[in-house]
Amino acid sequence: MTHSEILSKVDHTNLSQTATWEDIKSLCDDAVTCRTASVCIPPAFVKRAKEYTGNSMAVCTVIGFPNGYHTTEAKAFETRNALENGADEIDMVIHIGALKEKNEAAVLKEISELKKLCGSRILKVIIETCLLTQEEKITMCRLVTQSGADFIKTSTGFSSAGATFEDVALFAAHVGPGVQIKAAGGISSFEDGERFLTLGASRLGTSRLVKLEKAQA
Template sequence: MDISKYIDYTLLTPVSTERNIIDLCYTAKKNGFYAVCINSSYVLLAKQLLEESNTKVCSVIGFPFGSMATASKVYEAKQAISDGADEIDMVINIGFLKSRNYVSVLKDISDVKLAIGDKILKVIIEVSELNKNEIIKACEICLDANVDYIKTSSGFSKSGATLTVVKIIKKTVKDHIKICASDGIKNIETAKKYIDIGVSRISASTEFKQKRVTQK
């Protein structure tokens, strides 16, 4: 199995420098990773660095807490696409979800989806902050919004993906939405477990850098 084709190579720390992004893109290109996932301020740089490769550029939006106004998310998403982003990862408004303000959660996602046209939208639902019923509801809203992926975690909360949570998501969305497992996936063996239960993308940090990612 070629794990590299599942990897979103991710660097989202607030202290990431231009040199860090250059190194990230070089490693992603060398290993044939599917995408790099970065903050929107570095999209232009990453797009230039990856211009002659198959590696996509993914930008996070409303990151990391998702609690800003929908109009702000829409503006940031449009700017990221204009700068060259191929995919958008947005964080839902977790407070709205917990308030059971489901109409606002749906509008938040749908407005971003509309703004980016045919570009891929992954919606980060931050599973460590939600109970099972809230995870299911978030997935149902994502179905209504016709998103492309549900992503488990931002990497900035208490914990990330678990096999149990991914199975709950998969049972809810079936094959209608793909799944990106994120946070804490540090080796090939763990990544393969998620792929085996139906995950289509793995968000992996630079801890993957020195590891062999292609396994027969």
Template sequence: MNAEPNNFIEHTNLKTDLSDRDIDQLIKEAKRFKFRGICIPPFWVKKASRELMNTDIQLVTVVGFPLGYQRTESKIKEIELAIQDGADELDLVMNISAFKSGMNWPKIEMAKAAKLAHENNKLLKVIVETALLSTEELANVCKIVSDAGVDFIKTSTGLSSRGASMQDIITMKENVSNQVGIKASGGIKTLAELKSLVKAGADRIGTSSGVSIMKEFQNE
């Protein structure tokens, strides 16, 4: 890994009980360590957008969080509002229920969301919740994501039975197109874990432990 860890980190806080003080702290830390971005709930996007003005820090929020089985129309509206509030990137939870039912709908939904994001010069990531997928299913999802024109595939919400694993990233790297980036998220707490996942193919790291990871790096 040639680049410094902060270039990969999306500093994340998606806890239910976070307050405006938590958002202020997240932004302060992101500015201090020059993180790639912050990932926060939709409710706080407008506030964060004002605070991040004239910085290179990407403002990321979630759509269809955390289960993904909302109607597509609802997700599209969420994207529209997030863009209106100032989001740069949208992390959309895939409809795993529809995928497990053998429906083509997840691909249609992703394509609609990607089209909307790209029309507004935004990036779309799709959270596929790897803990709920077999290796074969994950490989199939990678192909769906690639065909739908999504910018990134993301491992997890951080709320399932586990987060990112090395095997997840390897499977993703082997099956997504070259145009699709990989975001590892969920349970990544140390510099060693970050380095391993980046080496395996991750382009972004979503973590709530960005500060401690950077302190590890600075102490090396």
């Protein structure tokens, strides 16, 4: 798999609390040059980024980030606002506490509501695998499938660990037809990126691969 093929699956990401518009603008420039799948950025920059990139790059943003314990109403407002500002893709964080107390109905309802708001635009569901048991990960594969969301995503990159090969393989074995997989958090080499893709991921959330490509240019 070539570097270009791997980069085409990357959501080039900067979700730093200290990110400035100049940082985001540079991220967008690099994403367009490397032809990544999208840029993944804080909601506050979505409108400017979409105006800046136009149709040359998909803009992704995060909802309920990074902890996921916002109310569904707050997440719905964030989602509507992001879409109105031009977001092409939404990465939402589940309410992990609801999953832990086995309130599957609440988790499913929330994801389904956000997918309804997204319509034809992509919704990715971040489940924060490092905080979950094996049983909970499998449950989330089922709930994401039932919700109609487009992707299940491993991690925010803001918790105790990121994507693992084992979790992506687990997702691939348990998601239903049509649900894609995004591996995110800690992906630091093209070799790892290729392995995640081989195991079943179709998106990679990372900033490092573009930086590596630029360094080798």
